[in-house]
Amino acid sequence: MSETAASETAPARGAATPKRGVFSRWRRDPLLPEAGAGGAPLTAVIAVMSFLAVLAMAAVLIIHQSAGRWTAELQSEITVQIKGVDAAEIAAGASAAIRVLNETEGVEEAVLKSDEETAALLEPWLGKGNAEAFLTIPALIDVKVTPALRADLDPLRESLAAAAPGATLDDHATWHNRLAMAAQSGQALAVLVFLLVMGAACAVSMFAARAGLAANHEIVSVLHLVGATDEFIAAEVQRRFFVLGLRGALAGMAAALTALAGAAFLLERGVGADSFLPQFTIGGWHALWLFTVPLATCLVTAYTARLTVLKALRSQY
Amino acid sequence: MTAKQQIIRFESAGLAYSEAGETLSDINITLGEGEFRFLTGPSGAGKTSLLKMIYLAMRPTRGRLFLFGEDASAAPRDALPLLRRRIGVVFQEFRLLDHLTAFDNVALPMKVAGVNVNQYREDVSELLNWVGLGDRMEAKPPTLSGGEQQRVALARALVSKPDLILADEPTGNVDPAMSERIMKLFVELNKLGAAVIVATHDLHLVQSLGKPVLRIADGRVTRSAAAGGA
Numbered sequence: 001m002s003e004t005a006a007s008e009t010a011p012a013r014g015a016a017t018p019k020r021g022v023f024s025r026w027r028r029d030p031l032l033p034e035a036g037a038g039g040a041p042l043t044a045v046i047a048v049m050s051f052l053a054v055l056a057m058a059a060v061l062i063i064h065q066s067a068g069r070w071t072a073e074l075q076s077e078i079t080v081q082i083k084g085v086d087a088a089e090i091a092a093g094a095s096a097a098i099r100v101l102n103e104t105e106g107v108e109e110a111v112l113k114s115d116e117e118t119a120a121l122l123e124p125w126l127g128k129g130n131a132e133a134f135l136t137i138p139a140l141i142d143v144k145v146t147p148a149l150r151a152d153l154d155p156l157r158e159s160l161a162a163a164a165p166g167a168t169l170d171d172h173a174t175w176h177n178r179l180a181m182a183a184q185s186g187q188a189l190a191v192l193v194f195l196l197v198m199g200a201a202c203a204v205s206m207f208a209a210r211a212g213l214a215a216n217h218e219i220v221s222v223l224h225l226v227g228a229t230d231e232f233i234a235a236e237v238q239r240r241f242f243v244l245g246l247r248g249a250l251a252g253m254a255a256a257l258t259a260l261a262g263a264a265f266l267l268e269r270g271v272g273a274d275s276f277l278p279q280f281t282i283g284g285w286h287a288l289w290l291f292t293v294p295l296a297t298c299l300v301t302a303y304t305a306r307l308t309v310l311k312a313l314r315s316q317y
Numbered sequence: 318m319t320a321k322q323q324i325i326r327f328e329s330a331g332l333a334y335s336e337a338g339e340t341l342s343d344i345n346i347t348l349g350e351g352e353f354r355f356l357t358g359p360s361g362a363g364k365t366s367l368l369k370m371i372y373l374a375m376r377p378t379r380g381r382l383f384l385f386g387e388d389a390s391a392a393p394r395d396a397l398p399l400l401r402r403r404i405g406v407v408f409q410e411f412r413l414l415d416h417l418t419a420f421d422n423v424a425l426p427m428k429v430a431g432v433n434v435n436q437y438r439e440d441v442s443e444l445l446n447w448v449g450l451g452d453r454m455e456a457k458p459p460t461l462s463g464g465e466q467q468r469v470a471l472a473r474a475l476v477s478k479p480d481l482i483l484a485d486e487p488t489g490n491v492d493p494a495m496s497e498r499i500m501k502l503f504v505e506l507n508k509l510g511a512a513v514i515v516a517t518h519d520l521h522l523v524q525s526l527g528k529p530v531l532r533i534a535d536g537r538v539t540r541s542a543a544a545g546g547a
Contacts, residue, residue, distance in 0.1 A: 227399070227402035227429050
């Protein structure tokens with residue numbers, strides 16, 4: 001074909017290029033319409049999922065933090081109990097035990113509880129004033145020990161038995177084990193809740209991706225006919241769901257952090273002080289863990305959408 | 318002298334939408350590089366169905382279809398996009414994406430092929446200017462007239478410089494002057510080496526260009542020599 005013939009009909013070179021925005025070089029227009037993927041409802045559901053997931057993650061962290069604090073206290077403390085037939089025998093045994101403890105390497109502090117303090121411990125079970133009236137109350141000595149001594153308490157136990165026959169040493173092992181088990185159970189439950197929320201996010205994403213694909217059937221068909229691969233279309237959907245998921249996840253995290261900050265503030269002010277709720281602070285590494293939740297939520301959302309679309313495209317189109 | 322590459326070859330192909338019977342039967346046609354065919358026939362005869370098989374929206378339910386030398390009727394799904402990228406289609410109902418601008422609609426084949434915007438911006442603009450839509454590049458299809466939409470669809474079909482151009486009633490919504498320009502463009506692209514099939518009812522158009530005609534009737538394709546002559 002000659003140049004002349006071509007120039008008569010073919011488009012002219014050097015035609016004006018369209019005036020697009022300053023940022024059009026970086027902006028990438030979505031090939032799927034904004035409303036096509038369920039937009040606002042999906043963002044709202046992801047926000048709720050993220051809210052619950054952040055709370056579950058916070059529960060894991062708070063239980064971990066509190067259990068660590070409690071078990072550290074139990075690990076460094078032991079209790080020596082001195083029983084006897086009367087108050088004089090108990091007092092003599094307590095003095096002997098204090099002497100042994102003070103002479104033992106690894107004992108940091110040994111404090112004999114007063115009779116009033118010991119009786120107060122029994123009040124929840126026996127009622128006020130009943131303990132002193134009807135019982136010979138044993139003496140209790142709170143002892144702070146080093147980890148080295150804690151590792152092997154048998155020599156101390158033998159020394160105490162020799163000095164004060166009515167003395168018994170309680171290393172709180174039973175409590176420690178029960179507390180550790182309770183903490184582990186609490187953490188496992190919180191992790192389970194977290195995983196369930198992630199599973200729900202997967203299910204929601206799958207449903208929304210299928211609905212979006214059905215709603216955009218014509219667009220997907222045109223994309224295929226102009227040469228798009230399934231992976232290209234899936235990547236478009238994935239990018240769209242990532243953005244929706246990120247919006248929802250950040251909103252959910254903001255709401256959860258607000259709720260946690262409110263709870264921390266109320267606990268600090270003494271609201272619920274009588275309850276079993278521990279005081280907590282979330283910062284540093286803990287905060288980083290919380291920030292992984294929205295990231296995990298939107299990654300789960302986006303990747304699930306990708307896999308759903310790929311599977312649907314391969315079976316339907 | 319090198320032999321012309323075969324662009325399309327149907328071998329005893331048939332297409333059935335249901336078990337009731339075949340819409341198209343015993344298709345045995347070939348189209349080589351740089352060849353031009355009109356496709357005519359009454360409404361419902363199967364022109365669009367034949368085109369659908371060629372642009373791989375459907376595969377023959379019987380027989381074989383070779384495109385660019387590859388057996389498209391048996392090709393794996395992953396191989397189809399590369400074949401489709403070599404085909405430019407002007408759909409009868411345009412099939413533009415309403416949420417994209419005219420510019421982005423025309424650029425679509427380049428985007429899906431992963432071409433950088435800087436490499437196609439000028440080509441897209443040039444094509445839109447040529448079809449008289451230089452001032453409507455940022456307009457979205459719902460705001461364009463039928464004729465304008467058809468021209469956007471035409472530009473989209475041509476932007477990737479396809480080896481095979483399929484047009485289903487490409488002049489149905491444009492004025493006679495634009496219709497003539499579009500047909501001249503097809504002829505020029507055909508001279509440059511692209512194979513072209515134009516499905517049309519417009520017998521005047523068919524006669525004016527004097528190109529060979531494929532006629533569909535009762536689900537079968539028959540050939541006829543160049544009609545009329547220009």
